[in-house]
Amino acid sequence: MSLVVGEISYTNMLPLYYYLDRDYLNRLGCMFVPQIPAQLNEAMSKGIIDVGGISSFSYGEHVDQYTILPNLSVSSPKSVGSIFLFSKVPITRLDGKKIALTSSSATSVNLLKIILQTFYQMDVTYTVMEPNFNEMLKEHDACLLIGDDAILTLWGLAPDMHRYDLGQIWFEFTKLPMTYAVLAVRNDILQRENERIGILFDGFVSSKKKCIENNYEEMISSIRKEFNGSKSFWEDYFQGLNHDLSERHIEGLYLFYDKATELGLLKKVNTISLWSALDRCHSI
Numbered sequence: 001m002s003l004v005v006g007e008i009s010y011t012n013m014l015p016l017y018y019y020l021d022r023d024y025l026n027r028l029g030c031m032f033v034p035q036i037p038a039q040l041n042e043a044m045s046k047g048i049i050d051v052g053g054i055s056s057f058s059y060g061e062h063v064d065q066y067t068i069l070p071n072l073s074v075s076s077p078k079s080v081g082s083i084f085l086f087s088k089v090p091i092t093r094l095d096g097k098k099i100a101l102t103s104s105s106a107t108s109v110n111l112l113k114i115i116l117q118t119f120y121q122m123d124v125t126y127t128v129m130e131p132n133f134n135e136m137l138k139e140h141d142a143c144l145l146i147g148d149d150a151i152l153t154l155w156g157l158a159p160d161m162h163r164y165d166l167g168q169i170w171f172e173f174t175k176l177p178m179t180y181a182v183l184a185v186r187n188d189i190l191q192r193e194n195e196r197i198g199i200l201f202d203g204f205v206s207s208k209k210k211c212i213e214n215n216y217e218e219m220i221s222s223i224r225k226e227f228n229g230s231k232s233f234w235e236d237y238f239q240g241l242n243h244d245l246s247e248r249h250i251e252g253l254y255l256f257y258d259k260a261t262e263l264g265l266l267k268k269v270n271t272i273s274l275w276s277a278l279d280r281c282h283s284i
């Protein structure tokens, strides 16, 4: 039986996947499915995908059905560099305005709602759209883009356009890191798949370690073949990201979930469960 592994098809996730021994994992029956976060969130909830990267918000929606692989995430201590609100007016003047939200995301769209509603106390109207900057801004005052869509938009951005990094705003208001994606596994396969999950987990951890050891150099060369961008741009981007899941990240996640619950976006999250190779699963 295959183990279906979700892979977020954005560069920000790559450090966890870049050095995986895919031939070996394929031989073990692992099947990789690269998709944007919203598709992976849905596929995981339907049981089509067994394990892999999903939006941290989606984990919050399925805490009773999923367990998180420890020490792994896509997070940023401060600015993230690829989750932007692009706006025709300054953020403080968005009250009563219309905002287009990317259909690719679950975490960032809810993070934006928390930022505007709770932190800035503004009331705005949202429309979910395909991530296309020009189309989004035809009839909206601002748009939210994430991942490689946001990076490519940033490179061609007109100088009069305002841009706001959601990771930076979250940090300014909470003094905590923000975790956008986690690596989760469906509880219903945990027992059956403990061994393959363990092998995959070790692969993610050593891929991250190797990327950090060589300063992301090899991975950045391969990204630049597909996306352009200067070496220093990509170095700064990966320096600003973080792929751990420390206690501080978990604290940030609980706060994110609480704020989402206050706005009626999410049911209360009482316990974040972390997988452990030894005792299978524990809660913190």
Ligand SMILES: C=C(O[C@@H]1C=C(C(=O)O)C=C[C@H]1O)C(=O)O
Pocket: 008, 010, 012, 013, 037, 054, 055, 056, 074, 080, 081, 082, 083, 104, 105, 106, 107, 108, 109, 146, 147, 148, 150, 180, 181
């Ligand atoms: C850092 C990012 O994080 C991504 C944001 C996600 C979301 O908003 O749901 C999901 C997965 C992450 O890879 C990004 O896309 O720029």
